[in-house]
Amino acid sequence: MAAFFSPFLSKPDTVSRIMLQVLLALLPGIAMYVWYFGPAILVSISLASITALGTEALMLKLRDRPVAPFLKDHSALLTGWLLALSIPPLAPWWLVVVGTAFCIVVAKHLYGGLGNNLFNPAMVGFAVLIISFPAQMTQWISPHGLGQIELTFADQLRYMFLGILPPNVTLDAITMATPLDTLKTHLHLDEPIRQILDMPIYGRLAGQGSEMVSWGFLAGGLYLMARRIISWHIPLAYLGTIFAMAGIFHLADPAHYVTPLFHWFSGAAMLGAFFILTDPVSSPTTHHGKLIFAAGAGLITYLIRAFGGFPDGTAFATLLMNICVPLIVLYTQPKIFGRKGRKP
Amino acid sequence: MSALFKFHGGVHPPTHKTESTATPITRLPLPARLVVPFRQHAGDAAIPIVKPGDHVLKGQLIGEPQGFVSSAVHAPTSGVIEFIGPHPVAHPSGLPDICAVLIPDGKESWIEKVSVDYRNTPIAGLREHLRMAGIVGLGGAVFPSDIKLRPLRGHSIQNIEVLILNGAECEPYITCDDMLMRERAAEVVRGGEILRFMLGAGKVLIGIEDNKPEAIAAMRAAVQAEGLPFEVAEIPTLYPSGSAKQLIRVLTGREVPSGELPTDIGVQSFNVATAYSVARCFEQGEPMLSRIVTVTGNVTQPRNYEVLLGTPIADLLAHSEPKTDTRGYLMGGPMMGTPLPSTDVPLVKASNCFIAMSDALFPAPPATLPCIRCGRCADACPADLQPMDLYWFARAKDFGKTQSYHLFDCIECGACAYVCPSHIPLVQYYRFAKSEIRAREQDKLSADRARERHEYREFRMEREKREKEEKLRAKERAAQATKPAATGEVPTASDAAAEAQRKIQDALAQAKAQAAEAQPRNTENLTPEQLAEIAEIEARRARIRELAKSDVEAPKE
Numbered sequence A: 001m002a003a004f005f006s007p008f009l010s011k012p013d014t015v016s017r018i019m020l021q022v023l024l025a026l027l028p029g030i031a032m033y034v035w036y037f038g039p040a041i042l043v044s045i046s047l048a049s050i051t052a053l054g055t056e057a058l059m060l061k062l063r064d065r066p067v068a069p070f071l072k073d074h075s076a077l078l079t080g081w082l083l084a085l086s087i088p089p090l091a092p093w094w095l096v097v098v099g100t101a102f103c104i105v106v107a108k109h110l111y112g113g114l115g116n117n118l119f120n121p122a123m124v125g126f127a128v129l130i131i132s133f134p135a136q137m138t139q140w141i142s143p144h145g146l147g148q149i150e151l152t153f154a155d156q157l158r159y160m161f162l163g164i165l166p167p168n169v170t171l172d173a174i175t176m177a178t179p180l181d182t183l184k185t186h187l188h189l190d191e192p193i194r195q196i197l198d199m200p201i202y203g204r205l206a207g208q209g210s211e212m213v214s215w216g217f218l219a220g221g222l223y224l225m226a227r228r229i230i231s232w233h234i235p236l237a238y239l240g241t242i243f244a245m246a247g248i249f250h251l252a253d254p255a256h257y258v259t260p261l262f263h264w265f266s267g268a269a270m271l272g273a274f275f276i277l278t279d280p281v282s283s284p285t286t287h288h289g290k291l292i293f294a295a296g297a298g299l300i301t302y303l304i305r306a307f308g309g310f311p312d313g314t315a316f317a318t319l320l321m322n323i324c325v326p327l328i329v330l331y332t333q334p335k336i337f338g339r340k341g342r343k344p
Numbered sequence B: 001m002s003a004l005f006k007f008h009g010g011v012h013p014p015t016h017k018t019e020s021t022a023t024p025i026t027r028l029p030l031p032a033r034l035v036v037p038f039r040q041h042a043g044d045a046a047i048p049i050v051k052p053g054d055h056v057l058k059g060q061l062i063g064e065p066q067g068f069v070s071s072a073v074h075a076p077t078s079g080v081i082e083f084i085g086p087h088p089v090a091h092p093s094g095l096p097d098i099c100a101v102l103i104p105d106g107k108e109s110w111i112e113k114v115s116v117d118y119r120n121t122p123i124a125g126l127r128e129h130l131r132m133a134g135i136v137g138l139g140g141a142v143f144p145s146d147i148k149l150r151p152l153r154g155h156s157i158q159n160i161e162v163l164i165l166n167g168a169e170c171e172p173y174i175t176c177d178d179m180l181m182r183e184r185a186a187e188v189v190r191g192g193e194i195l196r197f198m199l200g201a202g203k204v205l206i207g208i209e210d211n212k213p214e215a216i217a218a219m220r221a222a223v224q225a226e227g228l229p230f231e232v233a234e235i236p237t238l239y240p241s242g243s244a245k246q247l248i249r250v251l252t253g254r255e256v257p258s259g260e261l262p263t264d265i266g267v268q269s270f271n272v273a274t275a276y277s278v279a280r281c282f283e284q285g286e287p288m289l290s291r292i293v294t295v296t297g298n299v300t301q302p303r304n305y306e307v308l309l310g311t312p313i314a315d316l317l318a319h320s321e322p323k324t325d326t327r328g329y330l331m332g333g334p335m336m337g338t339p340l341p342s343t344d345v346p347l348v349k350a351s352n353c354f355i356a357m358s359d360a361l362f363p364a365p366p367a368t369l370p371c372i373r374c375g376r377c378a379d380a381c382p383a384d385l386q387p388m389d390l391y392w393f394a395r396a397k398d399f400g401k402t403q404s405y406h407l408f409d410c411i412e413c414g415a416c417a418y419v420c421p422s423h424i425p426l427v428q429y430y431r432f433a434k435s436e437i438r439a440r441e442q443d444k445l446s447a448d449r450a451r452e453r454h455e456y457r458e459f460r461m462e463r464e465k466r467e468k469e470e471k472l473r474a475k476e477r478a479a480q481a482t483k484p485a486a487t488g489e490v491p492t493a494s495d496a497a498a499e500a501q502r503k504i505q506d507a508l509a510q511a512k513a514q515a516a517e518a519q520p521r522n523t524e525n526l527t528p529e530q531l532a533e534i535a536e537i538e539a540r541r542a543r544i545r546e547l548a549k550s551d552v553e554a555p556k557e
């Protein structure tokens, strides 16, 4: 007999199917990425995938766990993809491999594997990379039509794997700082916002090209919400807090603080709101907890962007709020049936 | 039409109801032999009052209720009692229970049926009548109905404003209440009026899920025909809306406070089939002898039967022709039911449904994965619990934590496990934790008693020793001084002894109070159902112990 205990029915939902939906929802954003920054990102994603599956299998073997059912849950793959999408697409191959391996081995399995990690594994990998390899982590490829020179796909591959650029091409010619980074640098030089935003790197809302990638992630995120893979709490609270913070500062001093929409469509805001902060394992289970968690992350993200040392803050905001999850959950226990209006 | 309310969570499993509602209720022919258990209700088993060889009439009392929570048992047909003793019953434990084996004579000769004019009989008499007619709740808990009609709190009678007739039948596959309401709505409604009268309730709400339009129409017609001011509420189909507390919430917006009874908020509820039995009991003078049961799933003839209690399940199943790939049966619905231990067991008052299982209908769930804390279980839980946390603590055997996360408010509906993408058998963990906690409390209780006895013995021996010494000394003193004043000292000594005794007793009482306080919460205010369940578990344990004892002692005899 299949089961001895009720219930004898179950929804045909599986962890594997949920993770597949999330991977699927990343595709619009990835498509935009390829369109504006070239196919190098696909190579990073492939590298991350292979590394994630390989290290996952290895760790399961070492920990004496069944390999097949866990590999099929697609959670390692998702971690790999999220990391690959967070680091510069032209990053050398070993950066992706080292980062992904760190995510899976340390952030996931040393914490006890699927379901037990306190921190979002992809963001742990990202934080380690940006602290250890700051130079490589800031070489963002120029979007299509903006760089002085555009590399062919073959050139991109050669650079990623061998570190060789075509003759007479310097790294500076093909890369540039991210829109958030540029903004920060020029604000330090006391240039007014209006003048900064007139630079060719900026598009309609935020960075040229990167704003379109954000649109792609937003579309995928809305798909996940429509399919009820994620609830509205985290995206709304995260984006809402960023909007409110940015709005207040922008209204108070529009010459030095960019618009809320600029923040929404820059950096990892959309990816974070729908794909990173919503990682079920490392976010609170209670609805109120989710709101607090995401609002906290939004606040920290904004503070880092506006006043901190790093151009973007999603990764550190996620990790900082991850630490608070147990406490948040403890204080946001819902009132249960028959105890409403009474002390819990 | 009053407004309806919502409860948190709930799930929509496939209902599979239409298969068994295509044919009217079929009366099962008289089986060759009936096995009637003396415990078909929550509480103490009835005491057999017939012996092998006795001829009994249909409806004759064969088991007398004993104890407060108990109910009578009757001969379902006329015939001869062949045997009284242990026989396998449909209990998940698989242990046998005392049953009467009855060989029908085929005549179906009735006892003299006496109807009751309930409007001109004292309520207490009516309750006793129900108890002696074996009327128990047919919604699944088989709790004696007479007790539910005496809503006490402390010593005062509760004021019941609303009577709810539960026709929600939210479990997939089960359709016995649906068919009963379609075909015998008038009696259900009249039974409801009797229950309303006995409770003195003002309002009657009948809750039926909107996936039973025929039943709703039939009940509405019956209410109108009987000229009663009942309201038939069409409630949204959402499992587990048929669970008493959830249905009360949907119909009245009131929430039964945790650990209390519906009557504490002025509501009482009965299953529609129970109301039907009450009507049969008073109008026709018939005790509970049969019930309607659904046989469905992997069978060629899914339908509802009216079946005599005590009918062997194998006989019943044969009529529906199980298909060859049937690999077992469920009793009850797929969300809260249990596997049938064997088909060689009798149908009882609690049997509402049998489902033949095949791999196609009940595929093996995918492999269990770790909890990913996705929160789907919490979104589905009708008790607003955090099932993933309960699971975590139960698995870690941190039972204190499970209680502070309100384990005992879990109604074991299975909604959480139904939606879990990791396919964790969550309910199994909750049952495990609950039974562990109850067992520990029992052990603690008996340990406490043993300690008290021990302490008391020590105290008594001490006292006797002291009294002896006192007497001795008194005697010595009496011998020394011939003055009568000396005798005055004796009472003083015994005063000291009394003082010591009082002190010790105080200490004992204090210790007891402390122990009671230290007892985990949530186990106070147990409902009668829970008490009955505990009693049953205890009885089962006692039986196991007895079996074990007889095993050990057998060689000596």
Ligand code: SF4
Residues within 6 Å of the ligand: B370, B371, B372, B373, B374, B375, B376, B377, B378, B387, B388, B391, B416, B419, B420, B421, B422, B423, B424, B426
């Ligand atoms: S539904 Fe299952 S996996 Fe999700 S939180 Fe609940 S127990 Fe964990």
Ligand code: SF4
Residues within 6 Å of the ligand: B380, B381, B382, B383, B384, B385, B387, B409, B410, B411, B412, B413, B414, B415, B416, B417, B426, B427, B430
């Ligand atoms: S079985 Fe218990 S924990 Fe699970 S959904 Fe039902 S009431 Fe909630």
